[in-house]
Amino acid sequence: MARLITHLRHVDLAVPDFEKQREFYAGVWGLTEVATDSGLSFLAAEGSPEQYIIRLRKAEEKRLDLIAFGAATPADVDALAERLGKAGVQLISQPGEITTPGGGYGFRFFDVDGRTVEVSADVATRQHRKIEPRESIPVRLSHVVINSPDIDRTREWYEKHLDFALSDTLGHPRIGDVMHFMRCNPQHHSLAIARAPHVSLHHISFELRGVDEFMYGTGRLLRAGVRMIWGPGRHLAGDNTFSYFLDPHGNTVEYTTELEELDEDTWHPQVHDFTKPEVSDQWGTANQIDEVITRESFNDVDRGVFVAPPV
Incomplete structure (x- = not known):
């Protein structure tokens, strides 16, 4: 079956105690912080080509910021945006350049329950490595x-x-x-x-x-x-x-x-x-x-x- 969405990219969380959350994921949980900005942390899995799999954002209230999926090509991103728009799905943004680590081309919209969803293509892959035997960190x-x-x-x-x-x-x-x-x-x-x-x-x-x-x-x-x-x-x-x-x-x-x-x-x-x-x-x-x-x-x-x- 031909699909416009190919895979899950990352999940983004907002939290009040940013430093405590950041210490957990970059510490005992086994992710690697690959980029930071003001109140933002991007965390990658050592075995994954994705630029990051978790994004943390400092906020007053805890929330799920968004779920991000991948698409094969910018043309697929455009096709999906057009399809959703015609179906009356509320778009948050139109397809365009993404400025998070790895760049790419994508857009955001709300699902039926009001979650923010992002779909992107052409995101640069991250240099990753093979996880060794008994190395107990996320792939x-x-x-x-x-x-x-x-x-x-x-x-x-x-x-x-x-x-x-x-x-x-x-x-x-x-x-x-x-x-x-x-x-x-x-x-x-x-x-x-x-x-x-x-x-x-x-x-x-x-x-x-x-x-x-x-x-x-x-x-x-x-x-x-x-x-x-x-x-x-x-x-x-x-x-x-x-x-x-x-x-x-x-x-x-x-x-x-x-x-x-x-x-x-x-x-x-x-x-x-x-x-x-x-x-x-x-x-x-x-x-x-x-x-x-x-x-x-x-x-x-x-x-x-x-x-x-x-x-």
Whole structure:
């Protein structure tokens, strides 16, 4: 299937305690700060060609600033902007030059829930390196999960306007669907949409080299006193490992590895019963999911809905 969006580039966060957040991601979490500006920090994964995968911005209120995706060419960026404009999607900016690290050509718009989304092409690649055995730092950004009060509406919007496809769904026998896993390439999901009482960030996931590195990284964070809320384990949908932690501002962040790659021509989405223990954790090694974990995943109400970030 031909898509205008190719992959997930970066996730941008605004936080009141900028220095504390910056110290966490550039320190124990294992990212590399590659550029700074007044109240801004751009953090890269050593194994990724992306210029950066996390941007931090100092702000009075915590919020998700934006989610950025890649496109193959400037022509694809223009085609997507034209499509969204004709469909009545609110554009924040028209396609043009991007001035963040790596440059490029792109534009921003609001999704159906009011999140800011950026799509760009021609961003210069960063010199990166092979992550060595037992080196327990992120290789790349894996996926992002967003909270929505109406996950079917949000799913349909991403399918219609951005060509995302449904890979799988988590369902509950009493309350219905609770999460949709969406893909923009053969990876099982680059985006997932979770059921929640309000619009917010659910979690950001970072890919490690392999299971060994995933476990070393999990252990390093635990020894450093970072709060782990769930894990380590292995999900059924996506078949990836998971250890979920909280960053200093209460955002859930995940170490993962071995996310499934699909044959898109033959794949058929399934609905997995989330109440079955093997669905949430095939290994049976993680702590049981409970109300505390669920509440942490709801996160704080996002104050950035239909408000474009200043940079």
